[in-house]
Amino acid sequence: GDSVTQMEGPVTLSEEAFLTINCTYTATGYPSLFWYVQYPGEGLQLLLKATKADDKGSNKGFEATYRKETTSFHLEKGSVQVSDSAVYFCALSDPAETSGSRLTFGEGTQLTVNP
């Protein structure tokens, strides 16, 4: 079955540091890939997405590129802020599955950014 593996957290950085959160996946079909962010006390929010190989999703300074050859979708940001402190989830949606829009999530990575 489909699966998503994220780098283990928690991750602690200083403000303005460079961020990378690794994400790799296995899927039977040609999935769409997503990064969701969860701020304390809130639900998950879509951060960015990519639907085909070499697509780059971007939002709020975050980027991730769909790499089919390495089955990866690593999240990056050049300069993090304290307000980026949250839990980040990598996810995939596999249209080959009969389940349609079902998402497979990674375990989540807690990011803390210190001033």
Add this chain to the structure above:
Amino acid sequence: DAGVIQSPRHEVTEMGQEVTLRCKPISGHDYLFWYRQTMMRGLELLIYFNNNVPIDDSGMPEDRFSAKMPNASFSTLKIQPSEPRDSAVYFCASSRKTGVSNQPQHFGDGTRLSIL
């Protein structure tokens, strides 16, 4: 547009009581998902619906849990009887599928459930 609306935001009740969580999906979305989030187990998919029909309930922990979607704008997740180990944050999400593309899921703010 209004997002996914869940109620209540917080629920505290005693063991053995019936608990009903409610969800209003985004208008026009034909998929609805119920998740449970805990520190120990992370984010778990409990059940999801397509056009009001349950498609996969394999994530429902046991018979004490049940979910319904009587119409396109409303769903409930019921726990009866509740137990302390059911304490968690329960999320509802909705999405739509256009052609072969899977649109992102939109999440509600969750219901924080505490069973004493």
